Amino acid sequence: MKKVLLALIPLGVFIGLIVLLTINMETHTEVLPSPLIGKPVPAFEHPTLYSNQRLTQDDFKGQPYLLNVFGSWCPSCQVEHPLVEALAESGRIKVVGLNWKDEPADAHAWLQKWGNPYHEILVDYHGDTAINLGVYGAPETFLIDADGIIVYKLAGVLTDEIIREDLLPMIDQISL
Secondary structure, eight states: OHHHHHHHHHHHHHHHHHHHHHHHHHHOEEOOOOTTTTSBOOOOEEEBTTSSOEEEGGGGTTSOEEEEEEOTTOHHHHHHHHHHHHHHHHTSSEEEEEEESOOHHHHHHHHHHHOOOOSEEEEESSOHHHHHHTOOSSSEEEEEOTTSBEEEEEEEOOOHHHIIIIIHHHHHHHTO
8 A cells, every 4th residue: 555655646746746837827927028118019911810901010000009919729818818808898908919820710719719809800820920029929918009119018818917007007108
């Protein structure tokens, strides 16, 4: 019996590590310094997910917006999705999705299942815009002012605390 218990210790440690890593992946959020803060959104031109229309960074000037990088393959994107929906529904900021390296059919199915909070969804199939934005991984969120200047970048999952303490005050400030 003692040998069986000793044999289960490595398995227990392994399972514990997996649980800790999973929790960290779902809750890890970091405001990373970005050389793009205070600079214009890099130039892009992308089709939208639901039409053949192509949009550029200039199409979003005139009103602040939140650019949310997501993918159907991203489990952390699903974790933050209800908060993105609530923020979009609040009407305080327009939310634009950047569907990153995703198959359109997968993105459609994911949004059908979880809901579509986005004003527009840009398709960055090859990841060029994400690279130009310095995206480390999904989800990432950028707050962009009415002049197209990046004022905030969050790498990781949005939380109620981040929205309340960081984003909403900045949104109020740039919306004046």
